[in-house]
Amino acid sequence: MDFPATLLHGARATGLWESLLEAAAGMLCEAPGRATVPWQARACGQCAGCHLVQAGTHPDLRVVVPPALATELGLGADEAGEGAQGQGETRTAAAGREIGIEQVRGLIDWAQGTSHRGGPKVAVVHPLDAMAAPAANALLKVLEEPPASLCFLTGTHHLDRVLPTLRSRCSLRAWARPDARAALAELERRGQSDAQAVMHWSRRAVFEPDPARGLEWTRRLVRQLADGRVSQLDGVTPAQAIESLQKLTLDLMRVRSGLKPSYLADMDAALRRMAGQGDTGAWLQWWQRLAQAARTPDFPVHAGLAVQAWVVELQQLCTSGAN
Numbered sequence: 001m002d003f004p005a006t007l008l009h010g011a012r013a014t015g016l017w018e019s020l021l022e023a024a025a026g027m028l029c030e031a032p033g034r035a036t037v038p039w040q041a042r043a044c045g046q047c048a049g050c051h052l053v054q055a056g057t058h059p060d061l062r063v064v065v066p067p068a069l070a071t072e073l074g075l076g077a078d079e080a081g082e083g084a085q086g087q088g089e090t091r092t093a094a095a096g097r098e099i100g101i102e103q104v105r106g107l108i109d110w111a112q113g114t115s116h117r118g119g120p121k122v123a124v125v126h127p128l129d130a131m132a133a134p135a136a137n138a139l140l141k142v143l144e145e146p147p148a149s150l151c152f153l154t155g156t157h158h159l160d161r162v163l164p165t166l167r168s169r170c171s172l173r174a175w176a177r178p179d180a181r182a183a184l185a186e187l188e189r190r191g192q193s194d195a196q197a198v199m200h201w202s203r204r205a206v207f208e209p210d211p212a213r214g215l216e217w218t219r220r221l222v223r224q225l226a227d228g229r230v231s232q233l234d235g236v237t238p239a240q241a242i243e244s245l246q247k248l249t250l251d252l253m254r255v256r257s258g259l260k261p262s263y264l265a266d267m268d269a270a271l272r273r274m275a276g277q278g279d280t281g282a283w284l285q286w287w288q289r290l291a292q293a294a295r296t297p298d299f300p301v302h303a304g305l306a307v308q309a310w311v312v313e314l315q316q317l318c319t320s321g322a323n
């Protein structure tokens with residue numbers, strides 16, 4: 001068996017990661033008569049192979065993700081590269097947001113062994129762009145001469161950041177955002193209240209651990225701005241706060257232009273009251289500075305204070321020209 005390595009690319013929180021795991025499970029299913037082609041094979045959920053995958057103990061499945069992502073996804077120590085920190089290598093790997101070379105070496109050792117259950121061995125590596133050069137080079141050697149029966153499934157949210165050498169070894173596969181029906185179905189499966197509003201807010205990227213968090217924060221902020229007193233602004237990370245302020249600002253600018261809000265579809269009237277003030281140039285400047293902050297990595301160090309400052313500025317913008 002020879003499987004082409006696949007690189008699945010698409011936006012964050014749109015189910016890409018879940019699709020990688022589904023494809024892996026499909027390949028490891030042992031039901032008679034199943035397809036054995038990656039992305040076509042479907043797991044039956046009943047056989048011994050499927051039970052091992054569900055339990056997270058399938059010996060022919062290896063999941064490699066950055067330690068920080070493993071924590072977020074609730075994965076075990078193996079995937080997080082624990083025990084590989086003797087050299088201090090994974091520790092320094094950009095605060096755990098990169099796949100370390102020890103993790104790749106572990107993957108290589110595992111890939112050389114024979115299959116435990118006689119089927120393919122499946123490696124899931126994600127995201128493929130989260131790797132420093134030494135790890136990427138080590139991984140490249142496996143992709144250049146993949147062991148027999150190794151099925152290599154990998155993903156990225158930033159195709160442009162994947163090293164060309166790695167990318168050229170994979171067949172590319174685009175992952176689309178879920179449509180409205182699929183997004184709502186996922187939100188319902190999670191028992192998410194107010195699913196329509198969350199779907200609009202997230203632009204159907206509903207596969208977050210908590211897709212409503214930014215929406216709740218923004219609704220609270222809009223209410224507080226309407227009352228003229230901003231108090232509690234915790235509950236989101238600085239990055240989430242900036243993203244939420246961007247969405248709110250876009251909707252305010254839409255409302256100023258006589259359009260309907262797209263992220264906060266049900267808050268038309270409240271936004272209209274906020275957006276009436278200030279001159280357009282000031283709003284554009286504000287928007288550009290937000291966009292710049294969103295592009296700044298590790299934004300910012302003094303998180304809480306910075307969010308507070310941004311909000312005060314928005315408040316001034318909404319009230320300027322009112323008197």
Ligand SMILES: [Zn+2]
Nearest residue numbers: 029044047050
């Ligand atoms: Zn099965």
